[in-house]
Amino acid sequence: MYKCTDNSQSNFLSFNQPLGLHMNPENRWIKMADAIPWKIFEKKYSRLFKGKNGRVAKPLRLALGSLIIQTKYQYSDRELVEQLTENPYYQYFIGLPGYQEEAPIDASTLVLFRKRLKMDIIMEANEYMLDAFKEKDSNDKKDDDHTDPPSSGGTIEQKTEQQDAENKGTLMLDATCAPSNIRYPQDFSLLNEAREKLETIIIRFCKSYGFSRPRMYRKQARKNYLALAKAKKRSAKRIRATIRKQLAYIKRDIKYLENYMEDGYAPTSKEISLLMTIYKLYEQQQYMYKNKVHSVANRIVSITQPWIRPIVRGKTKSPVEFGAKFDLSIDDNGLGRIEQISYEAYNESTVLIEAVKRFKERTGYYPERLLADQIYRTRENRNFCKKHGIRLSGPKLGRPSLAKQSAQEKKQEYQDNTDRIEVERSFSLSKRCYGMGLIKTKLYETTLSSIALSVFVTNLFKIQSRILFTLFLLIDLLMYQTADFELETV
Numbered sequence: 001m002y003k004c005t006d007n008s009q010s011n012f013l014s015f016n017q018p019l020g021l022h023m024n025p026e027n028r029w030i031k032m033a034d035a036i037p038w039k040i041f042e043k044k045y046s047r048l049f050k051g052k053n054g055r056v057a058k059p060l061r062l063a064l065g066s067l068i069i070q071t072k073y074q075y076s077d078r079e080l081v082e083q084l085t086e087n088p089y090y091q092y093f094i095g096l097p098g099y100q101e102e103a104p105i106d107a108s109t110l111v112l113f114r115k116r117l118k119m120d121i122i123m124e125a126n127e128y129m130l131d132a133f134k135e136k137d138s139n140d141k142k143d144d145d146h147t148d149p150p151s152s153g154g155t156i157e158q159k160t161e162q163q164d165a166e167n168k169g170t171l172m173l174d175a176t177c178a179p180s181n182i183r184y185p186q187d188f189s190l191l192n193e194a195r196e197k198l199e200t201i202i203i204r205f206c207k208s209y210g211f212s213r214p215r216m217y218r219k220q221a222r223k224n225y226l227a228l229a230k231a232k233k234r235s236a237k238r239i240r241a242t243i244r245k246q247l248a249y250i251k252r253d254i255k256y257l258e259n260y261m262e263d264g265y266a267p268t269s270k271e272i273s274l275l276m277t278i279y280k281l282y283e284q285q286q287y288m289y290k291n292k293v294h295s296v297a298n299r300i301v302s303i304t305q306p307w308i309r310p311i312v313r314g315k316t317k318s319p320v321e322f323g324a325k326f327d328l329s330i331d332d333n334g335l336g337r338i339e340q341i342s343y344e345a346y347n348e349s350t351v352l353i354e355a356v357k358r359f360k361e362r363t364g365y366y367p368e369r370l371l372a373d374q375i376y377r378t379r380e381n382r383n384f385c386k387k388h389g390i391r392l393s394g395p396k397l398g399r400p401s402l403a404k405q406s407a408q409e410k411k412q413e414y415q416d417n418t419d420r421i422e423v424e425r426s427f428s429l430s431k432r433c434y435g436m437g438l439i440k441t442k443l444y445e446t447t448l449s450s451i452a453l454s455v456f457v458t459n460l461f462k463i464q465s466r467i468l469f470t471l472f473l474l475i476d477l478l479m480y481q482t483a484d485f486e487l488e489t490v
Contacts (some may be wrong), residue, residue, distance in 0.1 A: 002049035016098025061095035191246035
Protein backbone atom coordinates (compact mmCIF):
# COMPACT_ATOMS: atom_id res chain seq x y z
CA MET A 1 0.00 0.00 0.00
CA TYR A 2 1.20 3.52 -0.76
CA LYS A 3 -0.03 6.92 0.39
CA CYS A 4 1.16 10.15 -1.16
CA THR A 5 3.08 12.34 1.25
CA ASP A 6 1.54 15.50 2.67
CA ASN A 7 2.96 18.96 2.33
CA SER A 8 4.66 18.94 5.74
CA GLN A 9 7.90 19.98 4.06
CA SER A 10 6.95 22.43 1.35
CA ASN A 11 10.14 24.49 1.46
CA PHE A 12 13.24 25.15 3.51
CA LEU A 13 11.40 27.40 5.98
CA SER A 14 9.05 24.57 6.95
CA PHE A 15 11.97 22.28 7.89
CA ASN A 16 12.05 21.94 11.68
CA GLN A 17 15.49 22.87 12.97
CA PRO A 18 16.28 22.31 16.66
CA LEU A 19 17.63 25.12 18.81
CA GLY A 20 21.24 25.86 17.96
CA LEU A 21 21.14 24.41 14.44
CA HIS A 22 21.52 26.99 11.69
CA MET A 23 21.35 25.54 8.16
CA ASN A 24 22.44 27.45 5.10
CA PRO A 25 19.54 27.82 2.60
CA GLU A 26 22.08 28.17 -0.21
CA ASN A 27 23.40 24.64 0.35
CA ARG A 28 23.52 22.55 -2.83
CA TRP A 29 21.41 19.73 -1.40
CA ILE A 30 18.67 22.18 -0.42
CA LYS A 31 18.66 23.81 -3.83
CA MET A 32 18.68 20.43 -5.58
CA ALA A 33 15.82 19.16 -3.42
CA ASP A 34 13.75 22.20 -4.32
CA ALA A 35 14.50 21.77 -8.03
CA ILE A 36 13.53 18.08 -8.33
CA PRO A 37 9.79 17.54 -9.10
CA TRP A 38 9.17 14.97 -6.36
CA LYS A 39 5.36 15.15 -6.62
CA ILE A 40 5.33 14.22 -10.30
CA PHE A 41 7.68 11.29 -9.69
CA GLU A 42 5.56 10.22 -6.71
CA LYS A 43 2.34 10.04 -8.73
CA LYS A 44 3.95 7.64 -11.19
CA TYR A 45 5.60 5.69 -8.36
CA SER A 46 2.29 5.23 -6.52
CA ARG A 47 0.87 3.27 -9.48
CA LEU A 48 3.08 0.34 -8.50
CA PHE A 49 1.07 -0.18 -5.32
CA LYS A 50 -2.35 -1.42 -6.39
CA GLY A 51 -3.43 -2.88 -3.04
CA LYS A 52 -5.05 -0.78 -0.33
CA ASN A 53 -4.23 -3.06 2.58
CA GLY A 54 -1.04 -3.77 4.44
CA ARG A 55 1.81 -1.65 5.71
CA VAL A 56 2.31 1.76 4.11
CA ALA A 57 5.42 1.91 1.94
CA LYS A 58 8.17 4.46 2.39
CA PRO A 59 7.78 7.70 0.40
CA LEU A 60 9.43 7.99 -2.99
CA ARG A 61 11.48 11.01 -1.94
CA LEU A 62 12.98 9.01 0.92
CA ALA A 63 13.79 6.06 -1.37
CA LEU A 64 15.08 7.92 -4.42
CA GLY A 65 16.81 10.63 -2.39
CA SER A 66 18.73 8.05 -0.36
CA LEU A 67 19.87 6.23 -3.49
CA ILE A 68 20.96 9.52 -5.11
CA ILE A 69 23.17 10.31 -2.10
CA GLN A 70 24.54 6.77 -2.11
CA THR A 71 25.34 6.91 -5.83
CA LYS A 72 27.01 10.30 -5.47
CA TYR A 73 29.45 9.28 -2.72
CA GLN A 74 29.46 5.46 -3.12
CA TYR A 75 28.48 4.82 0.49
CA SER A 76 27.76 1.33 1.67
CA ASP A 77 24.26 0.68 2.98
CA ARG A 78 25.32 0.94 6.62
CA GLU A 79 27.49 3.99 6.02
CA LEU A 80 24.63 5.70 4.19
CA VAL A 81 22.29 5.19 7.15
CA GLU A 82 24.90 6.76 9.46
CA GLN A 83 25.34 9.72 7.10
CA LEU A 84 21.58 10.26 6.90
CA THR A 85 21.42 10.21 10.70
CA GLU A 86 24.21 12.76 11.16
CA ASN A 87 23.69 15.19 8.26
CA PRO A 88 20.68 17.58 8.45
CA TYR A 89 21.09 18.58 4.80
CA TYR A 90 20.68 14.94 3.76
CA GLN A 91 17.59 14.70 5.94
CA TYR A 92 16.08 17.71 4.21
CA PHE A 93 16.93 16.22 0.82
CA ILE A 94 15.14 12.93 1.55
CA GLY A 95 12.03 14.79 2.71
CA LEU A 96 12.02 14.52 6.50
CA PRO A 97 9.83 17.16 8.19
CA GLY A 98 12.68 18.16 10.52
CA TYR A 99 16.03 17.14 11.90
CA GLN A 100 15.96 13.92 13.93
CA GLU A 101 18.68 12.01 15.75
CA GLU A 102 17.21 8.59 15.00
CA ALA A 103 18.07 6.74 11.78
CA PRO A 104 15.31 7.41 9.20
CA ILE A 105 15.68 3.95 7.62
CA ASP A 106 17.38 0.63 8.21
CA ALA A 107 20.25 -0.62 6.03
CA SER A 108 18.20 -3.59 4.83
CA THR A 109 15.50 -1.22 3.56
CA LEU A 110 17.86 0.07 0.87
CA VAL A 111 17.76 -3.35 -0.79
CA LEU A 112 13.97 -3.03 -1.07
CA PHE A 113 14.39 0.47 -2.52
CA ARG A 114 16.69 -0.84 -5.26
CA LYS A 115 14.30 -3.69 -6.03
CA ARG A 116 11.29 -1.37 -6.18
CA LEU A 117 12.90 1.46 -8.13
CA LYS A 118 13.54 -0.48 -11.30
CA MET A 119 15.45 0.76 -14.30
CA ASP A 120 12.29 1.73 -16.21
CA ILE A 121 11.12 3.99 -13.39
CA ILE A 122 14.51 5.67 -13.05
CA MET A 123 14.83 6.20 -16.80
CA GLU A 124 11.33 7.68 -16.91
CA ALA A 125 12.32 10.12 -14.18
CA ASN A 126 15.53 10.86 -16.10
CA GLU A 127 13.55 11.59 -19.28
CA TYR A 128 11.22 13.96 -17.45
CA MET A 129 14.18 15.77 -15.87
CA LEU A 130 15.91 16.20 -19.25
CA ASP A 131 12.73 17.48 -20.87
CA ALA A 132 12.21 19.99 -18.06
CA PHE A 133 15.81 21.20 -18.37
CA LYS A 134 15.50 21.51 -22.14
CA GLU A 135 12.30 23.53 -21.81
CA LYS A 136 13.87 25.81 -19.21
CA ASP A 137 16.99 26.26 -21.34
CA SER A 138 14.93 27.15 -24.41
CA ASN A 139 12.86 29.64 -22.41
CA ASP A 140 16.03 31.27 -21.10
CA LYS A 141 17.34 31.62 -24.63
CA LYS A 142 14.07 33.19 -25.77
CA ASP A 143 14.25 35.69 -22.92
CA ASP A 144 17.81 36.58 -23.92
CA ASP A 145 16.76 37.41 -27.48
CA HIS A 146 15.64 41.03 -27.49
CA THR A 147 15.07 41.35 -31.21
CA ASP A 148 13.07 39.15 -33.53
CA PRO A 149 14.56 38.07 -36.85
CA PRO A 150 13.19 39.74 -39.97
CA SER A 151 10.22 38.08 -41.58
CA SER A 152 10.86 36.10 -44.78
CA GLY A 153 7.22 35.98 -45.83
CA GLY A 154 4.79 33.11 -45.76
CA THR A 155 2.22 32.03 -43.25
CA ILE A 156 2.89 30.70 -39.78
CA GLU A 157 1.85 27.17 -40.82
CA GLN A 158 4.31 27.18 -43.73
CA LYS A 159 7.13 28.35 -41.48
CA THR A 160 6.34 25.64 -38.92
CA GLU A 161 6.38 22.93 -41.59
CA GLN A 162 9.70 24.20 -42.90
CA GLN A 163 11.21 24.22 -39.44
CA ASP A 164 9.95 20.73 -38.67
CA ALA A 165 11.34 19.42 -41.94
CA GLU A 166 14.81 20.73 -41.18
CA ASN A 167 17.30 18.60 -39.26
CA LYS A 168 18.56 20.16 -36.07
CA GLY A 169 20.99 19.31 -33.31
CA THR A 170 23.55 16.60 -32.73
CA LEU A 171 23.17 13.06 -31.48
CA MET A 172 26.20 11.21 -30.08
CA LEU A 173 26.11 7.46 -29.60
CA ASP A 174 28.52 4.97 -28.06
CA ALA A 175 28.54 1.77 -26.01
CA THR A 176 30.38 0.67 -22.89
CA CYS A 177 30.30 -2.03 -20.24
CA ALA A 178 29.51 -1.52 -16.56
CA PRO A 179 31.69 -4.19 -14.89
CA SER A 180 30.20 -6.13 -12.01
CA ASN A 181 32.07 -6.82 -8.79
CA ILE A 182 32.96 -10.46 -9.40
CA ARG A 183 36.17 -12.44 -9.15
CA TYR A 184 37.98 -12.97 -12.43
CA PRO A 185 36.49 -16.24 -13.70
CA GLN A 186 38.92 -19.16 -14.02
CA ASP A 187 37.65 -22.61 -14.84
CA PHE A 188 39.25 -24.39 -11.92
CA SER A 189 38.21 -21.69 -9.41
CA LEU A 190 34.59 -21.79 -10.64
CA LEU A 191 34.55 -25.57 -10.30
CA ASN A 192 36.00 -25.36 -6.80
CA GLU A 193 33.31 -22.85 -5.79
CA ALA A 194 30.60 -25.10 -7.25
CA ARG A 195 32.01 -28.08 -5.34
CA GLU A 196 31.98 -26.14 -2.04
CA LYS A 197 28.37 -25.06 -2.55
CA LEU A 198 27.31 -28.63 -3.36
CA GLU A 199 29.01 -29.84 -0.19
CA THR A 200 27.13 -27.20 1.83
CA ILE A 201 23.79 -28.40 0.40
CA ILE A 202 24.66 -32.05 1.14
CA ILE A 203 25.56 -31.20 4.74
CA ARG A 204 22.28 -29.33 5.11
CA PHE A 205 20.40 -32.39 3.82
CA CYS A 206 22.18 -34.63 6.31
CA LYS A 207 21.46 -32.32 9.26
CA SER A 208 17.80 -31.77 8.32
CA TYR A 209 16.88 -35.39 7.65
CA GLY A 210 19.30 -37.20 9.93
CA PHE A 211 21.48 -38.78 7.24
CA SER A 212 25.06 -39.81 7.74
CA ARG A 213 27.48 -37.74 5.71
CA PRO A 214 28.69 -39.42 2.55
CA ARG A 215 32.33 -39.54 1.59
CA MET A 216 33.04 -36.26 -0.24
CA TYR A 217 36.86 -36.02 -0.02
CA ARG A 218 36.61 -32.35 1.01
CA LYS A 219 40.16 -31.98 2.34
CA GLN A 220 41.71 -33.70 -0.66
CA ALA A 221 39.68 -31.61 -3.12
CA ARG A 222 40.62 -28.41 -1.30
CA LYS A 223 44.28 -29.43 -1.31
CA ASN A 224 44.22 -30.12 -5.07
CA TYR A 225 42.68 -26.71 -5.72
CA LEU A 226 45.12 -24.76 -3.53
CA ALA A 227 48.11 -26.54 -5.09
CA LEU A 228 47.24 -24.90 -8.41
CA ALA A 229 45.86 -21.63 -7.05
CA LYS A 230 49.07 -20.90 -5.10
CA ALA A 231 51.44 -22.05 -7.83
CA LYS A 232 53.62 -19.34 -9.37
CA LYS A 233 53.60 -21.03 -12.77
CA ARG A 234 50.54 -22.82 -14.10
CA SER A 235 51.15 -25.06 -17.07
CA ALA A 236 48.28 -26.05 -19.35
CA LYS A 237 48.80 -29.71 -18.42
CA ARG A 238 48.52 -28.96 -14.70
CA ILE A 239 45.41 -26.82 -15.14
CA ARG A 240 43.76 -29.55 -17.19
CA ALA A 241 44.56 -32.17 -14.54
CA THR A 242 43.05 -29.98 -11.79
CA ILE A 243 39.89 -29.38 -13.83
CA ARG A 244 39.53 -33.14 -14.40
CA LYS A 245 39.73 -33.82 -10.64
CA GLN A 246 37.27 -31.03 -9.76
CA LEU A 247 34.81 -32.34 -12.35
CA ALA A 248 35.00 -35.79 -10.76
CA TYR A 249 34.29 -34.35 -7.29
CA ILE A 250 31.31 -32.39 -8.59
CA LYS A 251 29.93 -35.42 -10.42
CA ARG A 252 30.03 -37.45 -7.19
CA ASP A 253 28.30 -34.68 -5.18
CA ILE A 254 25.59 -34.29 -7.82
CA LYS A 255 24.95 -38.05 -7.68
CA TYR A 256 24.45 -37.85 -3.88
CA LEU A 257 21.89 -35.04 -4.26
CA GLU A 258 20.06 -36.86 -7.05
CA ASN A 259 19.71 -39.92 -4.81
CA TYR A 260 18.26 -37.75 -2.02
CA MET A 261 15.75 -36.14 -4.38
CA GLU A 262 14.75 -39.53 -5.86
CA ASP A 263 13.85 -40.62 -2.33
CA GLY A 264 11.48 -37.67 -2.03
CA TYR A 265 13.67 -35.14 -0.17
CA ALA A 266 13.34 -31.73 -1.84
CA PRO A 267 15.83 -28.82 -1.66
CA THR A 268 14.79 -25.28 -0.80
CA SER A 269 13.85 -22.70 -3.44
CA LYS A 270 17.25 -20.98 -3.18
CA GLU A 271 19.02 -24.32 -3.46
CA ILE A 272 17.01 -25.23 -6.58
CA SER A 273 18.13 -22.11 -8.48
CA LEU A 274 21.70 -22.67 -7.28
CA LEU A 275 21.64 -26.32 -8.38
CA MET A 276 20.35 -25.40 -11.83
CA THR A 277 23.27 -23.00 -12.24
CA ILE A 278 25.79 -25.60 -11.06
CA TYR A 279 24.35 -28.25 -13.41
CA LYS A 280 24.73 -25.89 -16.35
CA LEU A 281 28.24 -24.92 -15.27
CA TYR A 282 29.20 -28.61 -14.98
CA GLU A 283 27.87 -29.36 -18.47
CA GLN A 284 29.77 -26.41 -19.97
CA GLN A 285 33.03 -27.28 -18.24
CA GLN A 286 32.66 -30.95 -19.16
CA TYR A 287 32.09 -29.99 -22.80
CA MET A 288 35.13 -27.69 -22.89
CA TYR A 289 37.30 -30.33 -21.19
CA LYS A 290 36.35 -33.14 -23.58
CA ASN A 291 36.60 -31.01 -26.73
CA LYS A 292 39.71 -29.08 -25.58
CA VAL A 293 38.16 -25.66 -26.21
CA HIS A 294 37.96 -22.53 -24.05
CA SER A 295 34.64 -21.04 -25.15
CA VAL A 296 31.01 -22.09 -25.12
CA ALA A 297 27.68 -20.39 -25.76
CA ASN A 298 26.10 -18.57 -22.79
CA ARG A 299 29.13 -19.31 -20.66
CA ILE A 300 28.65 -18.93 -16.89
CA VAL A 301 31.34 -16.77 -15.30
CA SER A 302 29.75 -16.30 -11.86
CA ILE A 303 27.73 -18.82 -9.87
CA THR A 304 25.99 -16.19 -7.75
CA GLN A 305 25.23 -14.05 -10.83
CA PRO A 306 24.71 -16.54 -13.68
CA TRP A 307 23.23 -13.92 -16.02
CA ILE A 308 26.60 -12.15 -16.42
CA ARG A 309 28.43 -12.85 -19.65
CA PRO A 310 31.93 -12.04 -20.88
CA ILE A 311 31.86 -8.89 -23.00
CA VAL A 312 34.79 -8.60 -25.42
CA ARG A 313 35.43 -4.89 -25.87
CA GLY A 314 38.99 -5.00 -27.22
CA LYS A 315 40.33 -2.43 -24.77
CA THR A 316 44.03 -2.39 -24.03
CA LYS A 317 43.67 -2.44 -20.27
CA SER A 318 40.79 -4.94 -20.05
CA PRO A 319 39.99 -6.68 -23.36
CA VAL A 320 37.23 -8.74 -21.68
CA GLU A 321 34.77 -7.25 -19.18
CA PHE A 322 32.06 -8.92 -17.14
CA GLY A 323 28.88 -6.96 -16.69
CA ALA A 324 26.00 -5.32 -18.49
CA LYS A 325 26.61 -3.69 -21.87
CA PHE A 326 24.62 -0.61 -22.80
CA ASP A 327 24.42 2.11 -25.45
CA LEU A 328 24.33 5.72 -24.29
CA SER A 329 23.17 8.64 -26.39
CA ILE A 330 24.24 12.22 -25.64
CA ASP A 331 22.25 15.25 -26.76
CA ASP A 332 23.38 18.83 -27.43
CA ASN A 333 23.34 19.61 -23.71
CA GLY A 334 25.74 16.76 -22.90
CA LEU A 335 23.03 14.78 -21.07
CA GLY A 336 22.73 11.02 -21.51
CA ARG A 337 20.01 8.45 -22.12
CA ILE A 338 20.28 4.66 -22.10
CA GLU A 339 19.18 3.45 -25.53
CA GLN A 340 19.70 -0.28 -24.99
CA ILE A 341 21.08 -2.44 -22.19
CA SER A 342 21.73 -6.15 -22.02
CA TYR A 343 23.91 -8.70 -20.29
CA GLU A 344 24.54 -10.33 -23.67
CA ALA A 345 27.19 -9.14 -26.12
CA TYR A 346 24.89 -7.65 -28.78
CA ASN A 347 25.89 -5.84 -31.96
CA GLU A 348 26.03 -2.10 -31.29
CA SER A 349 25.20 -1.11 -34.85
CA THR A 350 21.61 -2.33 -34.49
CA VAL A 351 20.89 0.41 -31.93
CA LEU A 352 21.51 3.41 -34.19
CA ILE A 353 18.25 3.46 -36.16
CA GLU A 354 16.08 3.05 -33.06
CA ALA A 355 18.06 5.76 -31.24
CA VAL A 356 17.51 8.18 -34.11
CA LYS A 357 13.78 7.38 -34.20
CA ARG A 358 13.46 8.06 -30.48
CA PHE A 359 15.31 11.35 -31.02
CA LYS A 360 12.70 12.23 -33.65
CA GLU A 361 9.85 11.36 -31.23
CA ARG A 362 11.32 13.57 -28.51
CA THR A 363 12.17 16.61 -30.59
CA GLY A 364 9.96 16.41 -33.66
CA TYR A 365 12.90 16.46 -36.10
CA TYR A 366 15.89 14.34 -37.07
CA PRO A 367 19.40 15.30 -35.94
CA GLU A 368 21.58 17.28 -38.28
CA ARG A 369 24.61 15.12 -37.56
CA LEU A 370 25.25 11.84 -35.80
CA LEU A 371 28.60 11.19 -34.11
CA ALA A 372 29.44 7.51 -33.65
CA ASP A 373 32.25 4.96 -33.88
CA GLN A 374 33.18 2.98 -36.96
CA ILE A 375 31.13 -0.01 -35.77
CA TYR A 376 27.92 2.01 -36.25
CA ARG A 377 28.76 2.97 -39.84
CA THR A 378 27.22 -0.06 -41.52
CA ARG A 379 25.67 0.07 -44.95
CA GLU A 380 22.14 -0.09 -43.53
CA ASN A 381 22.79 2.73 -41.07
CA ARG A 382 24.47 4.91 -43.69
CA ASN A 383 21.53 4.46 -46.08
CA PHE A 384 19.08 5.31 -43.29
CA CYS A 385 20.99 8.49 -42.41
CA LYS A 386 21.29 9.50 -46.07
CA LYS A 387 17.54 9.00 -46.57
CA HIS A 388 16.66 11.33 -43.68
CA GLY A 389 19.35 13.94 -44.34
CA ILE A 390 21.55 13.02 -41.38
CA ARG A 391 25.29 13.45 -41.69
CA LEU A 392 26.98 10.40 -40.15
CA SER A 393 30.52 11.16 -39.00
CA GLY A 394 33.49 9.23 -40.28
CA PRO A 395 34.83 8.13 -43.68
CA LYS A 396 32.83 6.14 -46.21
CA LEU A 397 32.84 2.35 -46.38
CA GLY A 398 35.24 0.45 -48.57
CA ARG A 399 38.67 1.44 -49.80
CA PRO A 400 39.98 4.89 -48.93
CA SER A 401 39.38 7.39 -51.75
CA LEU A 402 42.39 8.51 -53.77
CA ALA A 403 41.04 12.05 -53.90
CA LYS A 404 42.46 14.36 -51.29
CA GLN A 405 40.21 15.83 -48.65
CA SER A 406 39.45 19.49 -48.88
CA ALA A 407 40.32 21.86 -46.06
CA GLN A 408 36.65 22.11 -45.14
CA GLU A 409 36.25 18.31 -44.97
CA LYS A 410 39.34 18.00 -42.76
CA LYS A 411 38.05 20.73 -40.47
CA GLN A 412 34.65 19.05 -40.30
CA GLU A 413 36.18 15.64 -39.48
CA TYR A 414 38.36 17.18 -36.79
CA GLN A 415 35.37 18.96 -35.26
CA ASP A 416 33.32 15.73 -35.25
CA ASN A 417 36.09 13.81 -33.50
CA THR A 418 36.47 16.60 -30.97
CA ASP A 419 32.76 16.77 -30.20
CA ARG A 420 32.43 12.99 -29.94
CA ILE A 421 34.75 13.05 -26.95
CA GLU A 422 31.72 14.19 -24.92
CA VAL A 423 30.45 10.59 -24.88
CA GLU A 424 33.75 9.28 -23.55
CA ARG A 425 33.82 12.10 -21.02
CA SER A 426 30.36 11.11 -19.79
CA PHE A 427 31.45 7.46 -19.44
CA SER A 428 34.56 8.51 -17.56
CA LEU A 429 32.60 10.76 -15.19
CA SER A 430 30.02 8.06 -14.41
CA LYS A 431 32.68 5.41 -13.81
CA ARG A 432 35.00 7.59 -11.73
CA CYS A 433 32.47 9.49 -9.64
CA TYR A 434 29.08 7.78 -9.75
CA GLY A 435 29.70 4.08 -9.27
CA MET A 436 29.51 2.77 -12.82
CA GLY A 437 33.15 1.70 -12.71
CA LEU A 438 32.25 -1.24 -10.44
CA ILE A 439 28.65 -2.32 -9.88
CA LYS A 440 28.43 -3.84 -6.39
CA THR A 441 24.80 -4.95 -6.39
CA LYS A 442 24.20 -8.68 -6.78
CA LEU A 443 20.68 -9.15 -8.16
CA TYR A 444 19.58 -9.01 -11.79
CA GLU A 445 17.18 -6.11 -11.34
CA THR A 446 19.25 -4.12 -8.84
CA THR A 447 22.28 -4.19 -11.12
CA LEU A 448 20.28 -2.59 -13.92
CA SER A 449 18.86 -0.10 -11.43
CA SER A 450 22.37 0.82 -10.28
CA ILE A 451 23.46 1.54 -13.86
CA ALA A 452 20.36 3.64 -14.48
CA LEU A 453 20.95 5.51 -11.21
CA SER A 454 24.51 6.27 -12.25
CA VAL A 455 23.31 7.83 -15.52
CA PHE A 456 20.50 9.68 -13.72
CA VAL A 457 22.79 11.13 -11.03
CA THR A 458 25.41 12.10 -13.63
CA ASN A 459 22.77 14.11 -15.50
CA LEU A 460 21.42 15.54 -12.25
CA PHE A 461 24.73 17.00 -11.12
CA LYS A 462 25.57 18.21 -14.63
CA ILE A 463 22.34 20.19 -14.66
CA GLN A 464 22.99 21.52 -11.17
CA SER A 465 26.50 22.68 -12.06
CA ARG A 466 25.24 24.45 -15.18
CA ILE A 467 22.46 26.18 -13.28
CA LEU A 468 24.94 27.37 -10.65
CA PHE A 469 27.34 28.50 -13.38
CA THR A 470 24.53 30.46 -15.03
CA LEU A 471 23.65 32.11 -11.72
CA PHE A 472 27.26 33.13 -11.18
CA LEU A 473 27.36 34.65 -14.66
CA LEU A 474 24.16 36.58 -13.98
CA ILE A 475 25.56 37.87 -10.68
CA ASP A 476 28.77 38.97 -12.38
CA LEU A 477 26.77 40.65 -15.15
CA LEU A 478 24.58 42.51 -12.67
CA MET A 479 27.61 43.66 -10.70
CA TYR A 480 29.30 44.82 -13.91
CA GLN A 481 26.20 46.74 -15.02
CA THR A 482 25.86 48.32 -11.58
CA ALA A 483 29.46 49.48 -11.66
CA ASP A 484 29.02 51.00 -15.12
CA PHE A 485 25.87 52.79 -13.97
CA GLU A 486 27.67 54.25 -10.96
CA LEU A 487 30.51 55.49 -13.15
CA GLU A 488 28.06 57.12 -15.56
CA THR A 489 26.22 58.88 -12.77
CA VAL A 490 29.46 60.20 -11.33
